[in-house]
Amino acid sequence: MKILVVGGGGREHAIIKKLKENPAAEVIYALPGNGGIARDAVCVNIDAKDIDAITAFACDNKIDYAVVAPDDPLVLGCVDALEAKGISCFGPQKKAAIIEGSKVFSKNLMKKYGIPTAKYEVFDSAEKALEYVKTAPIPTVIKADGLALGKGVIIAMSREEAADAVKQIMQDKKFGASGEHIVIEEFLEGPEVSVLSFTDGKTVVPMISSMDHKRALDGDKGLNTGGMGTIAPNPYYTPDVAKRCMQEIFLPTINAMNSEGRTFKGCLYFGLMITKDGPKVIEYNCRFGDPETQVVLPLLKTDLLTVMQAVTAGTLSEVKVEFSDESACCVVMASDGYPVSYKKGFEINIPDELADNVYVAGAADKDGRLVTSGGRVLGVTAVEKTLKGAIDAAYDMVSKISFENAYYRHDIGKRALAVSEDNGVPRS
Numbered sequence: 001m002k003i004l005v006v007g008g009g010g011r012e013h014a015i016i017k018k019l020k021e022n023p024a025a026e027v028i029y030a031l032p033g034n035g036g037i038a039r040d041a042v043c044v045n046i047d048a049k050d051i052d053a054i055t056a057f058a059c060d061n062k063i064d065y066a067v068v069a070p071d072d073p074l075v076l077g078c079v080d081a082l083e084a085k086g087i088s089c090f091g092p093q094k095k096a097a098i099i100e101g102s103k104v105f106s107k108n109l110m111k112k113y114g115i116p117t118a119k120y121e122v123f124d125s126a127e128k129a130l131e132y133v134k135t136a137p138i139p140t141v142i143k144a145d146g147l148a149l150g151k152g153v154i155i156a157m158s159r160e161e162a163a164d165a166v167k168q169i170m171q172d173k174k175f176g177a178s179g180e181h182i183v184i185e186e187f188l189e190g191p192e193v194s195v196l197s198f199t200d201g202k203t204v205v206p207m208i209s210s211m212d213h214k215r216a217l218d219g220d221k222g223l224n225t226g227g228m229g230t231i232a233p234n235p236y237y238t239p240d241v242a243k244r245c246m247q248e249i250f251l252p253t254i255n256a257m258n259s260e261g262r263t264f265k266g267c268l269y270f271g272l273m274i275t276k277d278g279p280k281v282i283e284y285n286c287r288f289g290d291p292e293t294q295v296v297l298p299l300l301k302t303d304l305l306t307v308m309q310a311v312t313a314g315t316l317s318e319v320k321v322e323f324s325d326e327s328a329c330c331v332v333m334a335s336d337g338y339p340v341s342y343k344k345g346f347e348i349n350i351p352d353e354l355a356d357n358v359y360v361a362g363a364a365d366k367d368g369r370l371v372t373s374g375g376r377v378l379g380v381t382a383v384e385k386t387l388k389g390a391i392d393a394a395y396d397m398v399s400k401i402s403f404e405n406a407y408y409r410h411d412i413g414k415r416a417l418a419v420s421e422d423n424g425v426p427r428s
Contacts, residue, residue: 001026003305004058005041006048006078007069008032010332010361010379011290015069016041017359018297018304025305031057035370036360036378048073055081063087067308071147074266074286075101090308092286096257096264100286103183104145113256115249116280120185126170129182133162139187144169146178150226151339153283155187190275191236192282194292197250197270198307200316201263204250205307208299208323209237210292211416216339218411225339226376229331229412231387232295235419236274245272245279253284265311294359294379295328329390329413330381331398335362336407338375346372346404354397357381372403387417 001024005012012030017040019025031054033043046053049072058066068078068091077094091097098105110117118141123129133140133156142165144152152175156162162184169179194212198205210232216222249270257264269285269292288296297304301322310319335342348370350358359381362374380401382393391413398408 001064002062003028004054004061004063004066005030005069006054006066006073008034008037008043008048009070009290010359010376011288011293012069013037013040013359013361014293014297015067015288015304017356018300019067022303022305029057029061029063034360035363035365035373036358038365039355049076051076051078051081054078055085058082058087059085065090065305065309065312067091069287071097071100071285071287075147079266088309088312090312091266092264092268096262096266097286098262099257099264099268099284101147102145103143103283104181106284107183107185109253109256109260110281113252113259115252115256116278118186118188118280118282120183122181122183123170124181126166129166129170129184130163132184133159133166136162136184137186138162141185141187142166142169143183143185144175144179145181145183146175148175148178151175151224152178153224188273188275188280188282190273191234193234193237193241193272193274193279194230194289195237195245195250195270195272196289196292196296197268198311198316198321199254199264199266199268200311200314201254201258201265202314203316204246204254204268205316205321206242206246206250207296208232209234209242210289210295211236211413212289212292213409213412216334216409218409223339225334227289227291227332228334228409229329229379230291230295231330231391231413231416232292232299232328235387235416241274241279245270249279249281253281265314290361291330291332291359291376291379294330294381298328298381298383299324299326324383326383326385327387327390328381328383329387329394330359330379331394331408331412332361332376332379333398333401333403333406333408334376335372335374336405338407342375343405344372344374348372348377348401348403350378350401354380354400357397358401372405377403377406387413387420391417
């Protein structure tokens, strides 16, 4: 079987490594992939947003199955284009990917169908938005409507910061056309939980919960990043919370999309906050999260390709999807200066015995050597019986991997570990 995976980051590397476990996976192509992924797949230098080139490659190479992983190609209609050529795909069509592609759409969807989320207002005029923040509750959250590389959300702690955020997004066009409309919403408080789910538009199978660490510096300080590390499971996601999420959020979301004629098939990501009033949706993603995928998929016991094909075929209810009862920790090694500015081109040294635990995100092959080429360079994941064991093992591996200018947080999982040990919170 010839498989195509669209994308070139750590998430795609994790997906590819899991797909390789199925003996039917004769060859896996990654478009564009990266220097590290090239160790596990055939990388082809085609941009993930070049839908025409991706489709042509898939047809020319008689691809049997395609996995479209990143948000941009999904929102642009990559799955639609491939399916139009008769190629089976994992991932939502364009009309369903809008659940991430437009925050205005997703907020209005939740409001219409009574799905718990923060109170909000939508603006297409900077002047009206600036007038609104003069009296809006502070702190407040300002979000660009469209995709913005995960950075289109600004938490304003003062009216001055709120006004500045509006100007940056709507007037200075910091995120381009993504900021033509904005959402200004209520600031929610509580622990955050990420829950990825498989769904064929009828059945929803939540994966193991996880906890992301977005801030660049220890102690959750510094700028927001694409993610500096994750742990799974998330101790705040108790069985009671999981039950409420299924009843109040997961199934209602799938049903709402069906009612709108936008049936969602693929991986639907629920970004949740566990508030004093119960779980609420912070955001939806129309794909696997990054770096959440790097801790969730290593805990998946059921064959990933089998699950994906069931999603595509609409037969997910017939597959028993099982996860390990162990814990996982992923520590991201980044280039110092990320997410603002950083140097590239440094050789990466990964001991051979650790290769299976490393998911490469920003690296290139230079004359047979792996060198840094991005801000987030790689993720190192350990799976152990306990969360503490996974954290300790991940950091032990990190200490054995090196490249000049390497930076990583030293407290990934610290908060979760404190909750687990202090309160004895059971996993779901």
